[in-house]
Amino acid sequence: MVTRILPAVADADAARSLTALLSQLPDSEPAPPAGDSTTLLNTLAALAAESVGDLPEVVLVHERVGPLPALELIREVALRFPAVGVVLVTTDTTPGLYSAAMDAGARGVVGLPLSYDELVTRVGAAAQWAAGVRRHLATGPDTPGGPGGTVVAVTGAKGGVGTTVLAVQLALAARASGRTTALADLDLQAGDVASYLDVQFRRSVADLAGIRDLSPRVLQDAVFTHSTGLSLLLAPAEGERAEEVDDRAARQITNVLRARHEVVVVDCGTHLTGANAAAIELADIALLVTTPDVVAVRAAKRMIRLWDRLQIRKAEETRTVVNRHSRGAEIQPQLIERIVRTPVARGVVPANFKELQAAVDSGRMQDLDSRGAVRQAMWGLAGELGLVKGAEAGTGGRGRGAGQHADRGSVGLRRRRGGVGKRL
Template sequence: MSRITVAAIIEDLDLRSALQSVASEAVDVELLGMGSAPSEISGVLEDPELDVVLVHTELQRSRYASVIAELQRQRPFVGILVIAPESDAGLLSSVMELGARGVLLQPLSLDEFQARVDSVGQWSQGLRQFSGGTADERGRIVAVAGARGGAGASTIATLLAHECARTGTVCLVDADLRKGSITYLTDVKPRRNLTDLAAVATELTGRNVREVAVDAEAGFSVIAAPTEVEQADDVTSSAMTQVLNQLRFQYDLTVIDVGSTLESAQAAALEMADHVVLVVNPDIASVNSARHAMNGWERLSVRPANAVTVVLNRADRKREVQSSLLQRVLDRPVAVTLPDAFAQLEPAHNTGNLTQTKGGSIRAGVVDLARELELVAAPAATSRRQGGRRRDRGQAAVETPMAVALFLLATVLGIQVLFAATCVVFTRHAATEAAREYAVSGSASAAQAKAADALPGWAGASPSVRTGAGKVTVSTSIPTVLSIGTDFRMRVSQSASYTPEARP
C-alpha cells in the first residue's frame, strides 16, 4: 500500500498533540501539516498528492461545515474525515451530507485512526487514478439561471453547449429539477436522469456518469432532470456537489441549466460554477426578479453579485427597458444582448431540437457570450483581419502624402484655369474698348491706354495692342498661382473689329 498523506484543521492544542502522536505511530501515514484554518496550511492543501484532511467540529474561527464545503469545492478528490468529541446519528448524517467520508471520535485511538485513514486514503488515491486528472486538467462549469420562468435560460444553455461542443467535450445538465425541458430542446430520450447519479453520489465513478449521460446528435452529452416532480428532493446539495466534481474530470465544459428557482441543489451548482449567467427579459418584473435573485445569492453566500454575468434576452429598441436601465438597477454591466427574434428559433423549437437553429443574430449573440466567458477563442479570421488592418494602416501611411500632393496640384491647376478664363473675358473687353477708341481717334497709343484702363490690375503686365485692317488685337499675360518667372507666363490675345469713323 502506498503512503497516505494527511493534513488537519484543528484549533485545540491538546488535540493537535494527540493527533501528532497517533499519526507518528500509524503505518504508512504522513502528517503533512496542521492549522487553525485552511488559510494557514494553504500550501499543504494545494499539494496534488494530499489524500485526507481532518476537520475538527469544535472550530471557533469558522464553521466546520463551511470549511468542508470549501474543501469539497477546491479539492473534490481529497477525502475528508471529521473529528468530533461525541457521535450521534444526526452528526453522521450531516457530515455525510456535506461530503465527508466519516467521523473520528475523541479521544483518538490508533486502531480507529489507522482504519479510517487507510480506507479514506485508498478511496482518494483510487479516485484520482481512475479519473487520471489533476487540478490543472479540470473542466469548467457554467451555470445558466433565469431571472424568472420563461426568461430563456434553457434555450441559451442549449445553444451555448452546442457552440462550445465544436471545440471540446461538453455536458449539458438539466438542474431545473421540477420542470426541466432540456431533453425536449435537444431531442434526446434518456432512460436515466440526475436522480440516478444522486443515488450513488458518495461512490460516483465515471462509469456511472457514462451510463446516465446521453449523447445528442449535436455533439454533446445530456444529463436529464428528474422525470417525476417528487424525485427532485432526492437530488441534494451534497449529491449535486459530487456529481459536478465528477463531471469536471469527464468533460472540458459542463453547462448547467439551474432554472429560476433556488433550492439546495441549485445553490450548490451556483456556488461551484466558474461562471454564472443570469438571463433577464426587458420588462420590469423580470428586472426586479433578477435583482432579488442576485441579492438572495449574495445574502446566502452562494454567489457574489460581481461574479454574475448578465444577459439581456429578447431586447428590442421599442421596449422601455433597455440595457442601460438594467445596468443601473443591477449595478452590473450587461455582457451580451440577444435580440427579440424568436422567428429564428421557431422552426427548430417546434420540432424539439434547438441545435438545428440556423445562423442569425441569436446564434451570433450566443457566440459573443461564449467569447465573453472565454469558453471559445476568437476565430483565426479575426487575426487575418487584424493583419489586414495593419497592412492597410501601413499602406495608408505611404499613400496619404501622395494623395495630399495630388490634391494640392489639382487645386493649383483649377485656380490657374480660372485665372486664364477670367483673363480671356477681360482681354476681350479690353480689345473692344481699344477698337472703339482707335476707330474714333486713329491713335494706337490712345487705343493701348484705353485697353490698359479696361484691364484690372491683377491681369498681368501691360497689354500690347496691334492694329490692322479693320481689327485691333489686344494681348496680355495670364497671372500664375506660383511665381515661375516672366519667361514662362502664358499670354492670351483677343481681337475686335472696328469701322473707321469720318474725321472733320
C-alpha cells in the first residue's frame, strides 16, 4: 500500500531536507509541504470534503510550522481529521515533550536531525494506525469522518449592529431546513442568545473550559436542546467566568460541536478574545456584521485589520453583512466593500425594527413573522451561504433580491458619496 504523506513546515531549508528524505521512503507518496498551519488545515478540509479516502495517511508537523503552535496544530488535526496519523518532528525528544505530543493526538515523534530509520518506523506506524481507523469508520456509520459540519462565525463590527439576531436567525433557518444545528454563544461576558430564545439553563460553555479531553457525552451535558430543535451552548451568566474559556477550550468545543452537527453557528460578539478568535480562525464561513453608518463601517475596517495583523483571518476570507440597510442611505454596500475590503453578502437585511420588536421583547426570536422582510432577508442569507437544504433554500432568492435592490438603489451613490467617503 502506498502511504501518502503531507508535511507541514515553514522553514524552506527544513522543508527541502524533509522532502528529500521522504522521497526515499519505500512505498511513499510525499505531497508538497504546507507552509503554515492554515494551509495545512485548509488542504485537509478540501480533501476530506471529497471523501475520507482522499486524506493523506500521515501528516508530519514540524516544530516550527507556525502560526499555530505545533502541539495545538496536532490537536486540531486529530480532532477534525481522526483518520489521519500525525507525527511531530522536533529537536526536543524529552519524555515531557513526548507525553505532551501524545496527549495532543500525535501517533509518534521524530527527532531532529532526521534519521532515515526512525522516520521509516514512525511513518509506518502512523500509516498503519490510520488504515485501522479508516476500516473502523467504514463499518461505523455513526462515527463522524472528515471535517464534520460547517462552522459559521458571526462577529459584530461594534455593539448594537444586530450580531446575535443574525446568528440566531441563521441557526433557525438551517434547523428548519432539516439540518442538525448548534448555536454557540462565545460572546462570553455579554452573550444574549439565552435571552433571545427565552432559555434558562444553568450549564454554559464555561463548564467545559477545564476539560482537556472533551467527549461528545460530556458536551451533551452542557448543551440545551431548544424547542425548535437547536442545540444551544450558552455563554456563562456570570461575566467574570469568561476568563475560564481560553483559545484551547474554544477550539476543542468548536470541533466537537462540528463533529456532531451539520451546521454550527457561533455568536462571537463584538470584542475580540482568545476564545472567539479561535472560533473565527476555525470557521468555514466568517461573517462581519455592520450597519451602513460611518461609525460602524470604521469599526468594521478596524476589525478586519486587527484580524489580519494577528493572523486570525484574511479579509478575502471574510464576508461582510450589511444590516439595517435602506435604499436611500448614503452608505451603500458597494462603498462598504471598497472601504472594508472584504466581499459583501448579496443579501442585505433591511431596516425595520418594528418587525423585530415583539419577538425581541418576548424572547421568542423563533416567532419572527415569516412574511416579514427582515426574516426573509436573514433566511435568504442562510440560503446564500449554503446553510439550508431542500425547499427552504428557495428563500435564498428573496435575500438575493434584497441585494439586487441595493445595487439599483446605489446608482446615486457615485453622485453623493464624496463627503461620506472622505470621513471613512
